[in-house]
Structures are given as structure tokens and as C-alpha cells.
Amino acid sequence: KDKTQWHNYVKPLVHAYNCTKNDTTGFAPYELMFGRQPRLPVDLAFGLPLHCKNFQSHSEYIEKLKATLQESYKLATKNAQKMAEKNKMRYDTRIKPSRLEPGDRVLVRAVRLRGKHKLADRWEADI
Template sequence: MVERFNATLVTQLAKYCEEDQHDWDEWVPYMLMAYHAVEHEAMGFTPSRLMFGREICLPVYLATRKPLDEGLPVSHTKYVWTLQCRIEETRHRTIQHLKIAGQAMGRWYNEQARDAVYSPGDQVWFHNPCKRPGKSPKLQSPWEGPYTVVERISAVTYRITPAGSSRRTKVVHVDRLWRHSGKGVFTWGPRVSDHDSNSDIVGVTARRIVTVTLVW
């Protein structure tokens, strides 16, 4: 569980830290606050609710004046009893949500599973998680490109070449390829405006504030 959370944290830090990776530690508090305040899709609750039995108060509440969803009891005994009942109810509901989410995920995967097929001339990203001197491999993007598909050798292997070059080719497995949809367009997210100079290359830090749903 801890390793899964670390992977999620590193993924988010890689999206926001500078290219030289010198400021990654400054983003940790913001990433943790966002993680604790976002409802997990599979469990149906935020980590704060699961851990403390209540939601955390965010700075945005000062501007929106969003009312809290609970009132504090007058006596300490009543507060402890209320908190205990809330945590117990949250635990039972989380177990039900996880069971339903697991079944739905299995059905969705079986329905959506398709063989990836590329044709000569298609633009693709190439997954190449190599280490670069002076940089942490966890905070750098493993995707390179775009590359151009030169030949489909078999059902699972392709010959690709860097865009604009026809001499340097490499044979790779299809699992290491991802379709490139053009400048400012990604197959895993919404379209980014053309004036955003950081949107055409995977791995360049995006300096935009986006809402991300984290799945634990």
C-alpha cells in the first residue's frame, strides 16, 4: 500500500516540478494536501475521511465559505461516540465500494481490451525509461518522440524512426508504443490550446493547475 502511494506521489511530482528537478521538494506539501482531499474513485471517500473520520478544511473554503458537513458536539464523550460510529460506517461502505469497483474494472477491461495496431506513417510515442546523468529517473518522463512507424514486422513488433529522420530505426514491442495525436492533443486527456508551448512534448513540465482524480 505504501509503495502504491509513493508511485502516485512521484507521478504527480513529475508533472509539476521543473525540468532540472531542483524544486520537487517544494511541491510535496501541495501534492499531499490534494491527495488527502480528493475522493478516491474505487473507495468513494477521501483518505482524510478514512484516516481521521472527517474531511480536512481547505483554503478555498475561506473564499467560497463552504459550510462544513458536520457540527461539533458540545461534550467530548458525544464527539468520540459520533466519530467512532462515522469511522465504522465509512469502513463498511468502503469495503462495499471496493468490491463493486473491482467487479466493474474487470468487466470494463474485458470489454475494452483490443490489440494495438499501427500503420506505416503513424506518429507514436516511444516508452524508453532510460537514466539520464544528473536527473532522477522517477521524476522524468519515460516517453520519447514523436516517432514514425516505418514497418509492421509482426503482430507485436514494429520498426520506428524518429520524426524527420529515416536512417535511425529501431525495432520495438507494441506495448512500448502510444499513439501520437498531434500537437496539443493527447489520447489520455483533453485538448490543450496551441499557445501552451509545453503541451507538444511529453515530459516537459506543464505549468497549469489542473484537477486530477487520483485512484488508490
């Protein structure tokens, strides 16, 4: 529609992303940040309670939150490691090792470039 109003959509989109389960970690970023499921407008529409757990004290709440977050971090790390291994295996099945022989032409990255060099050649022709 009106592309000049894009900034009005950033916050709702970020919130939607943060409330969506991540395939790699298995958790929504919101859960890993706050230690609980987000409360969404759809929860009110279905009549779900806003306060699920009653705690006796603030310290009890803090202890429970700390334990929940630690367990979530452990699971998210384990899930991310499993996904990284799976992605590596998938990548390794498609990659073919290359053999270089003396005299083969190769590109050498020009590492001396610093700063703004958008249009500069990133590869050296001669060594």
C-alpha cells in the same frame, strides 16, 4: 521550471491527493483517516464555518466519530469490491484463453534468482 526544487511540491501535492475523492472507494483518503471533510483555504474564502457541529462532551464527539468512521469504512469497502468486480468483468471481456499443445515453446520464470539481478535473464531457455 526548476526541477531541483521538487521537494517543495511534495507536501502540497500529497495533501491535494488526500483531499480528492477516490473513484474506487468513493471517499477522499482524508475522510477515511479523520472522519470528516478537510478544511481548505477555499472554505475561508467562501466564508464557510470552521466548526460545523457542537458536541456536549469529548465522549459524545468520540462516539460520533467512531460511528462515522465505521460507516465510512463499510461503504468504502463495498464500493471497492464493486469496482473490483467491474474491473474484472472488463478485463475478462478482453482476455482470450490460450491453448497449449505438447511441443509448444513456453517461457519458464527463473525462480531461483534472489537478490540483485537487474541484468539477469528472468526466463530460462531450456528446462
